[in-house]
Amino acid sequence: MSDVNGAADGDSAGLTSTVVFRLGTLGAVVTDRFTRAIEELGLKPKHVGLMAALSRDAVASQQELAARMGVAPSLMVSLADHLEGLGAVQRVRDPQDRRRQVLTLTEEGHDLLGRCTSMARTLDDELVAGLTEDQRKSLDEVLRVMAGRAGLP
Amino acid sequence: MSDVNGAADGDSAGLTSTVVFRLGTLGAVVTDRFTRAIEELGLKPKHVGLMAALSRDAVASQQELAARMGVAPSLMVSLADHLEGLGAVQRVRDPQDRRRQVLTLTEEGHDLLGRCTSMARTLDDELVAGLTEDQRKSLDEVLRVMAGRAGLP
DNA sequence: TATTGTTATACTCTATAACTATA
DNA sequence: TATAGTTATAGAGTATAACAATA
Numbered sequence: 001m002s003d004v005n006g007a008a009d010g011d012s013a014g015l016t017s018t019v020v021f022r023l024g025t026l027g028a029v030v031t032d033r034f035t036r037a038i039e040e041l042g043l044k045p046k047h048v049g050l051m052a053a054l055s056r057d058a059v060a061s062q063q064e065l066a067a068r069m070g071v072a073p074s075l076m077v078s079l080a081d082h083l084e085g086l087g088a089v090q091r092v093r094d095p096q097d098r099r100r101q102v103l104t105l106t107e108e109g110h111d112l113l114g115r116c117t118s119m120a121r122t123l124d125d126e127l128v129a130g131l132t133e134d135q136r137k138s139l140d141e142v143l144r145v146m147a148g149r150a151g152l153p
Numbered sequence: 154m155s156d157v158n159g160a161a162d163g164d165s166a167g168l169t170s171t172v173v174f175r176l177g178t179l180g181a182v183v184t185d186r187f188t189r190a191i192e193e194l195g196l197k198p199k200h201v202g203l204m205a206a207l208s209r210d211a212v213a214s215q216q217e218l219a220a221r222m223g224v225a226p227s228l229m230v231s232l233a234d235h236l237e238g239l240g241a242v243q244r245v246r247d248p249q250d251r252r253r254q255v256l257t258l259t260e261e262g263h264d265l266l267g268r269c270t271s272m273a274r275t276l277d278d279e280l281v282a283g284l285t286e287d288q289r290k291s292l293d294e295v296l297r298v299m300a301g302r303a304g305l306p
Numbered sequence: 307t308a309t310t311g312t313t314a315t316a317c318t319c320t321a322t323a324a325c326t327a328t329a
Numbered sequence: 330t331a332t333a334g335t336t337a338t339a340g341a342g343t344a345t346a347a348c349a350a351t352a
Binding site: 014016019022023024025027029031034045055056113116117123124126127128130131139141142143145146148151152 | 167168169171172173174175176177178179180181182183184186187198201205208209266269270273274276277279280281282283284288291292294295296298299300301302303304305
Binding site: 197253 | 343
């Protein structure tokens, strides 16, 4: 025992009981599953995130999207390259400012995103299978509050 | 609209509303915060995870720990190296089987883990600040159930 | 021969910096 | 000169494969 005051030493009431630890590990496992699910579509989570962002806002420049997703502009290039190669997004030079590449989600892109969403819902079902209806509602609200607390949109 | 049946196109009722997406992003943000918090202790999340595992089981060989944490044995070497350098763990050759390196958490290690736990609790408080007591209890139970569903201990 | 730990190597992800073209 | 996008380069993190010691 290296701690004279009331704080727990080691893991008696431990690290593994914190929300931070449990949310972090669970999030990692869940993301890992999702990653494997979308692999067959030739996608990685960031590609899906980009499509979701485009789905919300219809069109946006690469810089705007990079800022919104919190990634470097150079990464946005390769994400857009890949999605363009799949026919999921279209790049159009803004005629007003020919430096800007404006991205839009194509019909194929909407379709792909829809399939990803469907896969996520399947995983959702497995994940919440043991929860009551009340618990699911509570989860929804709790996630909303914590996301706000964590500075997420 | 590229989908004739009932499924949503794009993100109408979308990907960003799934538990998978929300849990994944929230977990990533939270882990990121924790990572920055423990930086000043010279630790990364995996180091803390290893210490937590040792705290639960007192002693274990590197192979056992690698298997438990789901990492490669080679990574366990560098994690143990680092923690040994900090004086947080001790490596002792098992006299019964001199191939095995048995790891134990030192007093210093318990102390370090305690500080990490305390940091996690501080983050916990910020995270759940907007939740009622009922919601916190529900969160605890819901996390337990989903962790089980996700194959976590 | 099989296993534990280690070292060497390679791969993935992503950021920073240098560069091009527009403004 | 400043900015959007691109390309080149580098670093972090981690796995796989080769190796040494021990069983």
